[in-house]
Amino acid sequence: MKTKILYFAATIVLLAFATSGLTAAQPKVGEKARDFTLKTLEEKDVKLSELTAKEKVVLIVLRGWPGYQCPLCTKQVRDFTASAEGFAQAKVRVVMVYPGPSDKLKAHAQEFLGNAEWPKDFIFVTDPDYTMVSAYGLRWDAKAETAYPSTFVIDRKGVVRFANVSKGHGDRSQADGVLEAVKAVAD
Helix, strand or coil: CHHHHHHHHHHHHHHHHHCCCCCCCCCCCCCECCCCEEEECCCCEEEHHHHHCCCEEEEEECCCCCCCCCHHHHHHHHHHHHCHHHHHHCCEEEEEEEEECCCCHHHHHHHHHCCCCCCCCEEEEEEECCHHHHHCCCECCCCCCCECCEEEEECCCCEEEEEEECCCCCCCCCHHHHHHHHHCCCC
């Protein structure tokens, strides 16, 4: 019961901040990553702090649903899933966040994934109404946009060790570069 109350309180704070018109600072290397809880397509809660307590995390924020499926997101996801074995060997969990308006977001996310084989060490979550991306200062609030494509490597203490926030559609992190950043982070 206490956990549910804390989750509810944290959600209210994030929603209040996200709708306040204020812009959160984007996570920077050396800072503690802000905790969040999002759901998988199977409705399972995924809490960042619980993941980092067990292993390093690569957090990838996609553009999600800006009114269409982003071809650059598709390319980036394919790049990372093709490198799944390298991430597994590095003992890191990859979490991909698919943001968008809550209306039909789950259906759009399922369409985005299609029938692709999803690596067992990868987690795919949705961010309805941009709660997490707003709290991370990643909301790209322009016509036909959702979030700045971003990648973070977070260590087991919850500290950001690598950050790349793309202010455009390109300049996204590639799997091989992120794997090098992961290997540089001590266990």
